[in-house]
Amino acid sequence: MHGLLACFLVPGAVAAQVGETVAEQGRQLYGEHCALCHGDSGAGRSGAFPALDGNERLGNAARVVRAIREGIGNMPAFPALTAAETAAVASYVRGAWTNGLGTVTADAAAAVLDRLADGGPAASVWDGVYTEDQAARGRQIYFGACSLCHGRRLNGAPDDPDMVSTPPLARARFLRVWEGRSLAVLLAYTRLTMPEDNPASLSDEEYVDVVAYMLSMSRMPAGDDELPADSRGLANIVMLQRQ
Numbered sequence: 001m002h003g004l005l006a007c008f009l010v011p012g013a014v015a016a017q018v019g020e021t022v023a024e025q026g027r028q029l030y031g032e033h034c035a036l037c038h039g040d041s042g043a044g045r046s047g048a049f050p051a052l053d054g055n056e057r058l059g060n061a062a063r064v065v066r067a068i069r070e071g072i073g074n075m076p077a078f079p080a081l082t083a084a085e086t087a088a089v090a091s092y093v094r095g096a097w098t099n100g101l102g103t104v105t106a107d108a109a110a111a112v113l114d115r116l117a118d119g120g121p122a123a124s125v126w127d128g129v130y131t132e133d134q135a136a137r138g139r140q141i142y143f144g145a146c147s148l149c150h151g152r153r154l155n156g157a158p159d160d161p162d163m164v165s166t167p168p169l170a171r172a173r174f175l176r177v178w179e180g181r182s183l184a185v186l187l188a189y190t191r192l193t194m195p196e197d198n199p200a201s202l203s204d205e206e207y208v209d210v211v212a213y214m215l216s217m218s219r220m221p222a223g224d225d226e227l228p229a230d231s232r233g234l235a236n237i238v239m240l241q242r243q
Contacts, residue, residue, distance in 0.1 A: 022087075022088050022091065022103075023088075023091070023092070023095075025085070025088040026088035026089050026090075026091050026092030026093075027092055027096075029081070029085055029088055029089045029092070030089055030092050030093065030096075032180060032181070033078060033081075033089070033181065033185070034052075034089065034093070036181075036185070036189060037049040037075075037185075037188070037189060037192075038050075038051070038052050041053065041097065042093070042096060042097045042099075045193075048074070048192040048193060048199070049074070049192070050073075052093050052096075052097070052099075053096070053097035053098055053099065054097070054098055054099065055099075058093060058094050058099060058101055059101060061090060061094065061101075061102070061104050061108070062108075062112050064090045064093070064094065064104070065086055065087070065090055065104065065108075065109045065112045065113065066112060066116065068081065068086050068089055068090060069081070069086060069112075069113055069116055070116060070232075071184070071231055071232065071235065074188055074191075074192060075188070076182060076184030076185050076187070076188045076231045076234070076235050077182075077184060077231065077232055077235035078182070078235065079122070079235050079236060080122050080182070080235075080236070080238060083106050083107075083109045083110035083113050084106040084109070086109045086113065087103075087104045087105060087106045087108065087109035090104040090109065091103040091104045121236065122236050122237075122238060123236060123237050123238070124237065124238050124239075124240045124243075125183070125215055125218075125220045125237060125238070125239055125240060126220055126221065126240060126242075126243040127223070127237075128221050128222060128223020128224070128225075129183075129215070129220075129223060129225070129227055129237050130211075130212035130215055130216070130220075130222055130223065130226060130227045131212070131222055131223065131224065131225065131226050132216075132222045133226075134208075134209050134212040134226045134227060135209075135212045135213045135215070135216035135222065136213075137209040137212075137213075138209035138210045138211070138212045138213030138214070138216075139213045141202065141206050141209055141210050141213075142154075142210050142213050142214075145194075145195050145201075145202065145210075146169070146194070146195065146210065147159065148160070148163075149163065149166045149195075149196065150166050150167070150168070150169050151166075153170075153217075154168060154169040154170035154171070154174075154214065154217050155168050155170070155171070156168040156169070156173075169214050169217075170214050170217035170218045171217070171218055171219075172241070174214070174218065175218060175239065175240075175241040176241065178239040179239060179240065179241050180238065180239065180240070181238070181239050182234060182235050182236070182237060182238055182239070183211060183227065183234040183235075183237040183238075183239065184231045184232075184234035184235040184237075186211060186234075186239065187204075187207055187208060187211060187231065187234055188231065190207055190210070190211070191204070191207050203229075204229040204230075205229045207229075208227050208228070208229045208234070209227075211227060212226070212227050
């Protein structure tokens with residue numbers, strides 16, 4: 001067996017040679033980037049995020065690597081992950097829970113990634129990635145669709161005292177949760193879960209305008225260009241707590 005196919009087929013005893021360090025790296029990266037949508041148990045969320053536990057599509061390791069780098073369906077891209085990190089995540093989801101599939105080597109992941117287009121340089125939310133006009137549009141949308149549950153100050157305190165508190169959408173607590181994740185992940189999660197009683201009811205442009213308002217309320221600086229509404233463009237913009 002030769003070439004790229006041989007790199008991917010690393011089951012059984014050979015897979016054990018990958019070592020506990022790589023396995024732990026994959027678990028940690030999954031927790032940081034994937035568990036929010038797919039769950040710690042890999043069960044996903046019906047109608048929004050597919051289950052990874054028992055997912056037959058994970059059998060094609062090259063496809064898993066491509067999906068992590070470029071995104072697929074509702075899943076955003078993760079271009080900031082290195083080949084080794086991509087291999088660790090792919091190995092984790094293929095071997096976790098009831099899957100029991102073989103590991104993916106860093107060399108095999110690199111061979112796939114080398115064939116894909118470069119996603120462009122990474123930026124952070126401190127680089128002026130939205131405009132003041134876009135944030136102003138987002139403010140109007142937020143107060144029409146979001147403030148009832150998440151509060152007028154985006155702090156998760158509903159206007160109605162009889163309602164339960166919700167996750168904050170700005171400032172320190174919000175930034176701690178989203179630290180290191182891309183705006184593509186934030187957009188995908190928001191679009192597929194919010195508003196809670198009517199998910200995906202806004203346009204992509206409206207959702208990304210709300211994201212711009214959230215950044216403005218977290219005191220990120222505005223710039224000359226609007227946030228794009230496409231997932232690939234947002235995948236290269238990373239959430240950071242501090243500049």
